[in-house]
Amino acid sequence: MSAEVLILIVADLVAAIILTFGLYWRRHYRRDLVVAFFGINVGVLAVSAALADSQVGAGVGLGLFGVLSIIRLRSDELAQHEIAYYFAMLALGLLGGLEAAPAPLSLLFMALVVAAIAVVDHPALLRGHQRQQIVIDRAIQDPQELRGYLAELLGARITAVSVTRLDLVNDATTVDVRFRRVAEKQGSGRQPIDEMPAITEVGR
DSSP states (O other), rough: OOOHHHHHHHHHHHHIIIIIIIIIHHHHOOHHHHHHHHHHHHHHHHHHHHHHSSSSSSHHHHHHHHHHHHHHHSSOOOOOOHHHHHHHHHHHHHHHOOOSSHHHHHHHHHHHHHHHHHHHHHHTTTTTTTEEEEEEEEOOOOOHHHHHHHHHHHHHHEEEEEEEEEETTEEEEEEEEEEOOOOOOOOOOOOGGOOOOTEEEOOO
């Protein structure tokens, strides 16, 4: 095993540790995905490194892990930022094991992957913007009335609303809403959101 291969393997493990424990765990605190992220990275690294010089070829290995990725993503509900971490770990493992590019270029790509996730998943980026799926105990058909109701209910500026279900029989509306929190004015007298019974959160 050459010195370049060892450098790439160490660089991959360092990058995986930074992504898993330095970024994901400190920001999202989901232990099962910490195990999944680090395990998939080491697995991809090991198999891609083993296939790099074999007659089987790296293409078969990449195809195999593509299938495994689809199975993994269908086996559990992952948020979009968790999918980004998942594929970042796959990319790091492949960069570290395949030797498809010169070592300095692979190291640069690894640093780019880590830096991209660190920046775009930072809590300060697009602060205040949120998305929720909620069920309202009213059937509201008018889009403007619905946006106004949600703005008052959430105490937020509504940026997008998509009605996923309108139940006229049971008088309920299920919506996917994107909004931005606005600062509460002192003395506004608005009822706290957690005291308002007209909303049931079903997802995020």
